[in-house]
Each structure stands twice: as C-alpha cells, then as structure tokens.
Amino acid sequence: MEIIRSVKEMQNKMKELASQETIGFVPTMGYFHEGHLALMTEAVSENSIAITSIFVNPLQFGPNEDFDKYPRDEKRDLRLAEETGIDIVFAPEQKDMYPVEMTVAMSMTNRVDTLCGRSRPGHFDGVGTVLTKLFNIISPDRVYFGLKDAQQVAIVDALIEDLNFPVELIALPTVREPDGLAKSSRNVNLKTKERKEAVWLSRALETGRQMAVDGQQNPAIIVKEVTDLIKNHTSGTTDYVELLSYPNLEPVHSIDQQVILAVAVKFSGARLIDNLIFDADGNLIRRLR
C-alpha cells in the first residue's frame, strides 16, 4: 500500500494509472469504522486499483462545529486500510488542498434545506467543493459512499449529474453495531448512558418502517410515532424526524414512492444521525447503484 501526501504527486500518479486501470475511490475523513471498511472492501473487489482519502475537510465544518474535536488516528487508519487491500491512501495536508483563498465558490441550492442541511448551513457546499477537488485529483471510475449519510449521497448524486463527472456513484448499506446503532466516528464521544439510549434511533426508525409495511401511508403519523419513541427513551434532543422522497428530499403527502425516514438526535457527547430508505410497501432499499 502506497501513501501519497502531495496533490501534485497524486495527480501525476493518476495520470499514469487512469490509462490501464479501473479506479475505485472511497473519500473519508478518517477514524475508520466498519462502515468505511465495508466501502473499501467493495472498492477493492470491484476495481483494479482501490484508493481511499483521509482528509478532515475544514470547509464542511461550521464555525461552532467539531472540527478540532473530530477524532483522528492515522496510524490505526493506515493499518485498517491496508487490511482491506486498498492500494493507495491519499492523505493530503490542509495547506496543499487549500493553498490560497479560493476564487471559486460552490453552493448547493436543492436537497440541502432539510434534514442535516437545515441545521448545518454551508456544510454540503464544503462537501461538494472537496469532492470536486478529490474527483479531479483522483479521476476515479467509481466512488463509494455509505447510505448512513443519505443526504450526502443525494448531494453527490446531484454533483455528478449536474457537473458531468465521469464517475459512477455507488451507495452501500449502513453498517450497524450488534444492537442496531449505526456505526459512526462520533459514537466514541457518547457518554455510557447515552450509548445505551442511542439504540432507540434505529429502533424507532424500524418501528416507523413497520408501520408503512402494515399499510400506514400518512407520513405525519409515522413521524409522530418515531419522534415520541426517541423522546421517551433517550436524554437527547431531537433535531429532526423527517419522512421525504428520496433522493429528491422533498416533502411527501403519502408514502407512494421511494422515501427516506431520517432522524438526528443531539446527545451531550455527540450528534447522531440515522435513516432507513424504503419503497411504498415499506420494503427496505439496501443499496443504491
């Protein structure tokens, strides 16, 4: 496994490789958990060269967000990446990714004023900007994301379509702890009591999905049930519980299409998100491709 830290070097390397190989790319902010590793394993199995990037992107953190607190452990990440069979880790310095004040500003005008985007203004602008840079540096054929960050997947889908990136978007299912909690780098910041309560995010979502399976078509009734379950069983503050079309992320009046049921809950140690995507009959959508 090769580790490259210079943008220029990475770009030259990819110019060489792009000719003969199919390139699979997993962009990350590091501090790997099984979710990341599942993406890497898939990238390794589907491509002749698999690459991951580790870069905690300052542009996608708000002024009051946890950029400094965001967990980092590069040594462990490199070991875990190597075990998946990843060929190249791209781990650039911040000053190499953002050497000068930028002239080009990217912003997202749809799919953002809802879910996490509503409470994180500018977050997906930063995500879109860094992914544009990484796509140009790596020139991947396929790019891998987890469905846990379903709004991010919807934004990447729009980014690729709107700007014609020659990249295939592959979104894989959320990886969960044995009790159902979605894996996240932020889980380590939960207090012990909060970690126990956190299982109620996935449990409430699953209850909501079961209501759709049982014929409930009214989004408001499902959203209320999910909201109540989380309120009654956790000490966290619910940021949102929403049921929207997917990937357009628009309000629906009836569950007659593919939808996302999503929650965000703020605990004292970390803000957690989770979601389920399902069709009109409540059947889980496990993998977008």
Add this chain to the structure above:
Amino acid sequence: MEIIRSVKEMQNKMKELASQETIGFVPTMGYFHEGHLALMTEAVSENSIAITSIFVNPLQFGPNEDFDKYPRDEKRDLRLAEETGIDIVFAPEQKDMYPVEMTVAMSMTNRVDTLCGRSRPGHFDGVGTVLTKLFNIISPDRVYFGLKDAQQVAIVDALIEDLNFPVELIALPTVREPDGLAKSSRNVNLKTKERKEAVWLSRALETGRQMAVDGQQNPAIIVKEVTDLIKNHTSGTTDYVELLSYPNLEPVHSIDQQVILAVAVKFSGARLIDNLIFDADGNLIRRLR
C-alpha cells in the same frame, strides 16, 4: 473529423481515448474567426487528438444580453474547423447540457468585480459552470483560450487551480484585423462607421503601453490618455478603461509588475473589448503558458 452531439457519447469516447492520447481542447461558442482557428491550429499541433466544442452557453448571458442575437453558423464552423485538422467537434444540445434544474451553483468571488465582470454580474459564474462541465465531459490534457478574453483566462486559471482540474491552461495572443481591431464574433454587428472608429480601441491601448515604455509609471495618467483617445475618436460609450495587475486583476498604484490595460466600448451594434498585457517596462506579454 467526427461530430458528436450527445454528452454521454462524448464521455464514453473520451474514456476510450484518454488512455493513449494527449487531448487538446478549444471550448468555443462558435461563429469562428481567425482567433478561434489559431487556437485550434495550436491544439492540433501540440496534441495527438484535438477537440473543439461549439455551445452557446445560456448560463453566461445576462437577462438583457445578446443570447438570441449571438451569431451562429454551424455549417461554416464545421468547414473551418475541419481545415485546421481538428479531430472531433462536440456540439451538444442545450437540453443535453442542462437537462434539469441544477442543484449545484458555482460562483466566482475574486477577479470578477472589475472589467467586464462588473457590468455582467453572473457572467463568469456561467463560464465557470460550463467549463467545469466541459472539462468533465472531455477530460482534456490542455485547454486553449485567447488572451483577448483576458479576464476569462484569469478566471479559468483560478478554476483550474482551485478545483485541481488536471488540465494545462494555454493562453494565446489576440488575433487582430490588419488595422489592429481585435477579432470577435460580434464585429459583424458593427455599423460601417462604427467599424472604422473601432480601430481606436487598439490604437489607444498601444499609445498607453508606449507611455509605460517611455517611463510613465502612474496608472491614472495612462488610463486618462486612453479614455480621452477613445472618447475623442469614437461614437461609442466607454464602459471602462482599467489598468490592473494580471492575472490577479487588482488595482495597482504603480506599474511595477505584470499588468493589463483593458477597455470595453459599447457601440450601437456591439460591445467591444480589447486589452494589452505588459510588464513593468511596457514589454508586451504575448502568450501565457
């Protein structure tokens, strides 16, 4: 010469080619004049595959600008392109380039609130957006622009640097009529009298540059002379005469670095622009690379 009209087809074609060839790309809005043809000839001579695009990009025209009036003659363009040795012409339909309302918005935050950018709000946002799309569709190694659109060259420079496009920017000298008038697709819209007066744009710029050669270091004195010459010899309305650093496009207090002396003049039939780029001694910069 091959003509391709579908974005998807173009992208597939380029995936094939990118491996073995170096790709030179000349993005245009068509209605070719010698300026365009010089760029194509250079692209043909420097690359194994040379491509031009013809696309009048609605996104870079303001609501009161000349999108409908912009001259078009595809048949003639294809003949002229073929004569230069161009391998592929990419001429997409508007609905293929902009099939849905875009989620991603790009805007330029530096280098735009001056020269043409000041009177054309959003123009360079549209230029940046369409070039991002074209770069992603074509995946060129080198991209060619004329220095006549010097502010556009400065914007493309920032676009490539900020977003890490793996593309080399090559800017070639302005091609001129025998009397010095810069070639432009819009020249055909000038009235006969205006066409004669229009020579005073290049003549005034050259006078300004000669003042720098003769030791004049005060930008304000040069700008006043150029302004007066155009005012006294044409019926046009001067949009701006400016002397700025290049390519940063910031005001200078003394000519002690590479600068651009640029003008824009509105005639009844067309708005014309011209510029000279020169160093602290007044020596003309003919080609940026």
